[in-house]
Structure formats: C-alpha cells, structure tokens
Amino acid sequence: GNSVTQMEGPVTLSEEAFLTINCTYTATGYPSLFWYVQYPGEGLQLLLKATKADDKGSNKGFEATYRKETTSFHLEKGSVQVSDSAVYFCARGGRGYQKVTFGTGTKLQVIP
C-alpha cells in the first residue's frame, strides 16, 4: 500500500540554522504531496503542497520540491526561528482523491 517515510526526530537547531527534513513516498500513481505542521496543543494545518512532478510548494519561508525521480519531497527552510518549533508531517494523497497517508512526524525544536 501507500506509505510515507520521514526522518525521525527530534531535530534540534539553533535559531537561523538551515533546516532539512527528509521525506520519501511510495511511487504508486501520481499523488499530491503535502507538508502539515502541528504546533503544540493544536491540530494539524497545511503548510505547503505540490500536485505534480517538479512543482515547488512554498509558505512561510518553507519550501519542498516534488521529485518524482527520487520519490522525495524534502522540507527546507533557510533560517529557522524559535516560532517554527513544532511537529512536521509529510503526507501523500492516494486513490479516491481524498485518502491521505501520513508519515510519523518529525519534531523540530529551535533554540535561541
């Protein structure tokens, strides 16, 4: 079945450091890909998305590029802030256009 694999956390970075969180997905079909963010005590919210190969999703300084050849959708940010501390989930769409499969989440902690 469909699956998403993302790097385990927690990831601890100093403020203004460069962030990469790796994500790979199973290649069945042509899924939409997503990054969701969960701030402490809150539900998940969509951070960015890409719907086809070579698309780049971006939001709040975060970026991810849909790489079909490597089945990857790595999340990057050039300079993280303390306010970016959260859990980040990679996800892929599936059949029936509504089914979504989530990765296990990566906790990011940014220290001043």
Added chain:
Amino acid sequence: EAQVTQNPRYLITVTGKKLTVTCSQNMNHEYMSWYRQDPGLGLRQIYYSMNVEVTDKGDVPEGYKVSRKEKRNFPLILESPSPNQTSLYFCASSPPTSGGGRNEQFFGPGTRLTVL
C-alpha cells in the same frame, strides 16, 4: 470563521463506558475523516466518509463506529472503550476536488482521550 470543531477536547473515562466524540465542520465539505495520533506511529485513519450516509473503514477501525446523518457532522463512537484506545483523536474534512483542494484536509483541534 471556517473551522472544524471537536468536543470534548479532553476526556477521561473508564473501560466499557460508551462515549461519543463529536465533530462538526461549517465549510460544506463532503469528505470527513477521523484519525488517531500515537507517539512513534504518526496519524492513522480510523474511518472516513465520502458523503452523507457513506462511510468506510480506514486503517485502524476496530473498536470504533461512526455515522454521517448530516453533511456537517461526523461523530466518533466508542461503544466499549479500552485502555488501548487512549490516544489523541483528530477529525478532518476536505473540500471538493472541483475547488482545487485535492486531498488537502482541514483539521479540528483534537480530543485527548484517556481510558482507565
């Protein structure tokens, strides 16, 4: 304000005592879903609904029931809760594909359930 609401936000109960967690969305979304979030396991889908009176099992449906009598509401029912159902539960809804929101989901704030 467009949102997904869940109630209660926190619940402590005992084994075997039936409970219902409500979920409501005001965005006229057809698709709704329930997930549970557990450490190291991420989000796992329990049940989903494509429309009124249309529901189907997700990846971990055992011990849960759902109903979809109205478009806006999608309650999660635990007929006889057990300690292994202690978890953080999220309801989500998704817009129609014609709106360009393919697979994008809107989440409620979560319900933390403890079964003793």
